[in-house]
Amino acid sequence: MVLNAPSPLRVLSSAAAGATRRRAARLLLAFALPLLPALPAHAMQGMNMNMPKEPELGASAAFDAHGRLWVVDAAGGHVRLRHSDDLGKTLSAPVEVNAVAEPIYDEGENRPKIALGPKGELYVSWSQPLAKPWSGLVRFARSLDGGRHFSAPITVHRDHAVITHRFDALAVDGRGRVVIAWIDKRDMQAAKARGRPYLGAAVYYSWSDDQGRDFVPERKLVDHSCECCRIALARTPQGDVAAFFRAIYGDNIRDHAYAVLRTDGLPSHATRATYSQWRIAGCPHHGPGLAIGAEGVRHAVWYEAKHGPTIWYGQLDPGHPPRHLLKIAGAGNAHADVAVSGRTVWVAWNRVDAKGYALMLRRSDDRGAHFGAPVALAGTRGDAGSPQLLLRRGRAYVAWNTSGGFRLVAAGAGAH
């Protein structure tokens, strides 16, 4: 049976798992780890009291061409890789992607990523916090032997200043190139040094032509992105990788831009693609989702709160307002992801109320023109990371990491 090109496409785009931006704070302690020998023993004691006990919920998942599920998250300074051959019911023992422990962003919109290459290559990226707030390096490692061994991690970008390079997003294009995009503050820092105003951060990207052995020098996609929202990536029918991300327009209007990330040396252009007009000088920590149909329709979901929290669905028409705009959900709903297979479009998100979390789903069987009513697929009274939609043989699944464990929740077969 031929598989629907599944995971490499999807992981990319998706959802920040990770429940909570707010535990980012723990990273401040992680920053300190490399310098611990310099601290007196009583200082270390004070820090140990605050060390997290449980892994954070920032995880990513992907299916390979054989239908095996791969899951990455972080624990104890290691990105760990597990797999499942029974649709998530049981997970293998973990393999450590980075042999040497290092601080890892693993919550909220910032989490380890996994993508598969055309020959089953396993590509993993993450962001490493440094010793200043909001700083980081984008890290990458690969396995060419089915996850048994990983290369020593490399820093993807040439600029190693202690500034923001984080919120990495990972995808593989139709030619097997590994593409990584991230949020980068070098231009903001340069403007600040010259006493000039600069809103937000920038999006930079790079790619590898040799299965992740090396990456080309990074290039800037665009200035004035939002500082703290994940970047969604998805593959176009032509095999390029496209990005959809929150950007800043005018006076802190935080709408979204769409761009094809060109890997032929020609410049890429980001174009405004949502027109919600939400003005906020702040951190939404709430990035969008993107899935592109075989016929090229760009299915997108995003969050804004101009008139109260709202998750929107729309079909992007860069330079113009999206088509088939639909309010998917209102207050109490967050972190949506989207997937498409044939005529079916799925949107999954978290709903929270006084009782706890529900994993919600809406589906369309007419390419996004109409959606059915929301359905609760699962629930938890514990904490939950953002859902990530995955495709396997024409069926959708939601990867949902909860404090009770990783769950893969079936979301139904697509209509054909």
Added chain:
Amino acid sequence: MRRARLAALLALALPACVHAASLTALSAADVPALLKPPARGERIIALWALDCAYCEANLRALAGLQHAHPGEIELVPVATDDIAQRDALEQRLQQAGVAGYPARAYAEATPDRLDYLIDPRWGGETPRTLVIRADGTRLGISGALSAAGLRKLQP
């Protein structure tokens, strides 16, 4: 540079170095009391997060407003980060010049649920300013407050 970093780490690591007012835990059970209208004037709940680059300035601006109306405004900074990060939170409160206020920090296994209980019209973006007035009315504003936004908060 390295010395500065070490000093910062020590400040972070040693509770004795930080003399903020009491940073106390905020759990779901504490929310009704936090939201109860004050006897007079208004309570400003300043929701902030360590990972929010806009929050320190917003806290400072709200403290300025409170100073101008000391009898009418009660300012309560509430960190949406877990109180396990007490040291880093207290350090940041001090940097923002609001260490003297009765600050709270989340102590809740499901922080999004706490967001919802505090303000169901809030999607978790920070900074978020929630005003509870003595007459029971509320006002919620997301993002760092402009001068015009601050004026709206005046009692």
